[in-house]
Amino acid sequence: MTALENLIQTLSRLPGIGPKSASRLAYHLIKTDKLYNSTLADAIATIQDKIFPCSICGSFTEYDPCPMCGDTSRDRTQLCVVEQPQDVLTLQSSGAYNGLYHVLGGAISPLDGIGPEHLSFSKLVKRIxxxxxxxxxIATNPTEEGDTTALYLRHILKNHEELSITRLASGLPIGGDLEYADRITLARSLRGRVRF
Structure with missing residues (x-):
């Protein structure tokens, strides 16, 4: 295998990158200056040494605790539960939430061999x-696995009457057309309708 074929094969293992995209990236890297390639290679080689899960919430950070857990101006009465560390950044980018987070590390998926014992439920209960x-x-994804995880959360927290448990709304996107919505999205939209 040539160096170019090896690079294309390695790049195609990244999520969302198929063989054609990997090939375009490889040719781009060949044409790019050597300093950029060295900087990129160094950033990739050292990322796991510099970034790790926060000991409190589980989000990726370079400092422990992470900036959000250490920020005393955040609302410490709200806790948003997400599946993955990247979900924290997605929710933060909305600018609509100023509470704390808890990253489960995935969603319950028996078909993939992921049960509750593989996720950080015990750490969550301890925090609560x-x-x-x-x-x-509960900000798990609106998928079968996300819904299963949400139901499990509600079950293990049923004795915490002081805790209001809510779930992110789901339904039609702004600017979307009804004719293009799938049945599940339409059903969720109808069930989650609000007074106008």
Whole structure:
């Protein structure tokens, strides 16, 4: 295997990158100056040494605790539960939430061999038991696995009457057309309708 074929094959293992995209990236890297390629290679080689999960919330960080857990101006009565660390950045980019986060590390998926014991539920319950939270926002993905995870969360927290458990709304996107919406999205939209 040539160096170019090896690079294309390696790049195609990245999520969302197929063989054609990998080939375009490889040829781009060949034409790019050597300093950029060295900087990119160094950033990739050292990323796992510099970035790690926060000991409190599980989000990726370079400092422990992460900037959000250490920020005393955040609303410490709200806790938003997400599946993956990248979900924290997605929610933060909305600018609509200023509470704390908890990253589960995935969603319950028996077909993939992922059960509750593989996710950080016990750490979540411990955080809630330590007190202070009045609302738990479940922000798992609107998929079968995300819904299963949300139901499991509600089950394990059923004895926490002081905690208001909410779930992110789901339904039709702004600017979307009804004719292009799938049945599940339409059903969720109808069930989650609000007073106008």
């Amino acid at each position: 038991d330590e007190g202070g939270f009045t609302e738990l926002i």
